[in-house]
Amino acid sequence: xxxxxxxxxxxxxxxxxxxxxxxxxxxxxxxxxxxxxxxxxxxxxxxxxxxxxxxxxxxxxxxxxxxxxxxxxxxxxxxxxxxxxxxxxxxxxxxxxxxxxxxxxxxxxxxxxxxxxxxxxxxxxxxxxxxxxxxxxxxxxxxxxxxxxxxxxxxxxxxxxxxxxxxxxxxxxxxxxxxxxxxxxxxxxxxxxxxxxxxxxxxxxxxxxxxxxxxxxxxxxxxxxxxxxxx
Numbered sequence: 001x002x003x004x005x006x007x008x009x010x011x012x013x014x015x016x017x018x019x020x021x022x023x024x025x026x027x028x029x030x031x032x033x034x035x036x037x038x039x040x041x042x043x044x045x046x047x048x049x050x051x052x053x054x055x056x057x058x059x060x061x062x063x064x065x066x067x068x069x070x071x072x073x074x075x076x077x078x079x080x081x082x083x084x085x086x087x088x089x090x091x092x093x094x095x096x097x098x099x100x101x102x103x104x105x106x107x108x109x110x111x112x113x114x115x116x117x118x119x120x121x122x123x124x125x126x127x128x129x130x131x132x133x134x135x136x137x138x139x140x141x142x143x144x145x146x147x148x149x150x151x152x153x154x155x156x157x158x159x160x161x162x163x164x165x166x167x168x169x170x171x172x173x174x175x176x177x178x179x180x181x182x183x184x185x186x187x188x189x190x191x192x193x194x195x196x197x198x199x200x201x202x203x204x205x206x207x208x209x210x211x212x213x214x215x216x217x218x219x220x221x222x223x224x225x226x227x228x229x230x231x
Contacts, residue, residue, distance in 0.1 A: 008171045195208065
């Protein structure tokens with residue numbers, strides 16, 4: 001078994017927990033333009049709309065339970081004698097609910113609040129409003145602590161270091177279209193890692209992976225984990 005495993009997860013791993021991806025028809029994302037609810041400019045134009053959108057996502061996430069794929073990754077972390085790092089593009093917190101501890105939320109988390117005036121962070125209430133005041137500086141500058149399009153993802157230096165040391169890189173439930181995460185496979189491959197894609201359908205970067213398994217996350221992720229633990 002590989003000593004250092006880096007796992008990238010996207011919306012596809014949480015879809016079977018009832019949390020929709022960007023492309024799901026009828027879901028929260030389908031009801032809003034991304035530029036209106038997931039950009040700094042959209043927040044500046046209409047903070048009420050953005051807060052309402054993330055309040056709904058926060059409630060939905062709080063009610064969701066981790067599925068077999070999340071639990072399998074938590075089991076891998078507990079069982080593996082080496083290092084397992086989950087880098088997630090998701091903001092839902094289901095990896096932690098499943099028991100994973102070594103998780104980096106590169107796009108932030110619904111559970112967090114951020115002051116866009118002083119940078120202070122705190123745990124978000126279920127409902128946030130534009131006039132909520134920062135507990136540190138008291139400015140009415142509260143926003144969700146999520147990374148929007150056009151902003152720099154969190155933990156990039158730490159992620160890059162992990163990719164250079166990875167023996168195995170696994171991408172689960174991602175479209176392969178959003179950078180910089182879409183380039184992680186190339187970085188890991190350059191430094192000698194074996195690369196695996198686990199996805200419902202081939203991503204746009206599927207040709208970059210040495211090994212590919214397709215199917216529902218709740219089926220292929222536990223199967224892959226069991227295979228990996230037997231190595």
